[in-house]
Amino acid sequence: AAALTLFKYELKSSENSFNTSIQTSRDAGTTFFEQTLQISLKKLDQAMHKNIKLLAFGRPRIIVQTMTDDFFLMGLAQGADAEAGEVNSGGALGDFSGYKLTFSSSGGENATIVTT
Numbered sequence: 001a002a003a004l005t006l007f008k009y010e011l012k013s014s015e016n017s018f019n020t021s022i023q024t025s026r027d028a029g030t031t032f033f034e035q036t037l038q039i040s041l042k043k044l045d046q047a048m049h050k051n052i053k054l055l056a057f058g059r060p061r062i063i064v065q066t067m068t069d070d071f072f073l074m075g076l077a078q079g080a081d082a083e084a085g086e087v088n089s090g091g092a093l094g095d096f097s098g099y100k101l102t103f104s105s106s107g108g109e110n111a112t113i114v115t116t
Helices: 046-057
Strands: 017-025 030-042 062-065 071-074 081-088 098-107 112-114
Touching: 030 071, 046 081, 046 098
Parallel strands: none
Antiparallel strands: 017 030, 030 098, 062 071, 071 112, 081 098
16 A cells, blocks of 8 residues: 655635535536635745645645634545645745645535544
8 A cells, every 4th residue: 555645734824715616517417516725835945845746746635624623525536636836935025925726626525524
């Protein structure tokens, strides 16, 4: 079995969000769920740069903890895709410096609610 690699990021900014949308096509007779996670990771460094590459090329399963302490697992069946990302260095002293990433996952099941 492949080794399990875990990353944990504390996301305290209001720029981070997790959403689920329901997509239905009457013509095709299908319904699926699409989860989107947008995160901002502050600070640029070599270790984070390497981790971002691993996440972008992999199909990670992502556990999201909400502000209300609910936990969701996105990408359980097929993993999540890093569909967009930016590395920002900022121009002015108060500008954001770090990574902005968007992950998405879709399938026939909603994001799994994780309980302890």
